[in-house]
Amino acid sequence: MQRERMLDAALALMAENGAGGTSMRAVAAAVGCNVATIYHYFPSKQDLLHAAITHRLSADLFGNPFPEGLAGSPADRRGALLDTLFTGMAADDDMWRALLAEAIHGDDDILQPLLDTSAAFEAALSEWIRVLLPDCPSLHDPAVVRVIRHALYGVMVEHLPQPEGRRAALAERAREMAAVFTVLESR
Secondary structure (H helix, E strand, O other): OOHHHHHHHHHHHHHOOOOOOOOOHHHHHHHHHOHHHHHOOOOOOHHHHHHHHHHHHHHOOOOOOOOOOOOHHHHHHHHHHHHHHHHHHHOOOOHHHHHHHHHHHOOHHHHHHHHHHHHHHHHHHHHHHHOOOOOOOOHHHHHHHHHHHHHHHHHHHOOOOOOOOHHHHHHHHHHHHHHHHHHHHHH
8 A cells, every 4th residue: 555655646746746846755755654665665766657558558558548438429439439538537637648748858767667558548548549530541550540649649738737627628628639530431
């Protein structure tokens, strides 16, 4: 339990201050323990940051958001999938803030977990699109999935700093993106 609190605190601090601004001492202070306790669990800051991201991902972050499937037209299903992804990403904003910030800063301590997370997200996205939108074959192309992932990241960069009205704005972005993919699908 204490280890999980350390991981959650490390991720929250990384989201706020970046990996470079997150010290073992700050994590210890956030958890209410001494630095030696942090080092007992994590021999280095890099180990702590890797573990924090892995811990968050182990919570089935990339499980199927619609295990029962989706009903409606392809456009409705695309919009519902995108909206659900935005909602989930916003709900876990500490992790996404940390990952997106570190992508911008390029901190070597966090690069591999960042790349691993991005690859896992893209693989999950590809599977969701394949399963939930089987009648949209142009969206199954790996390059298109990558573009969708990039667009999702871009929307999150735009909206993570804006907690007020974020839900409505994200719903609107989901509708806009679904409309764009509808146009692409019809070509």
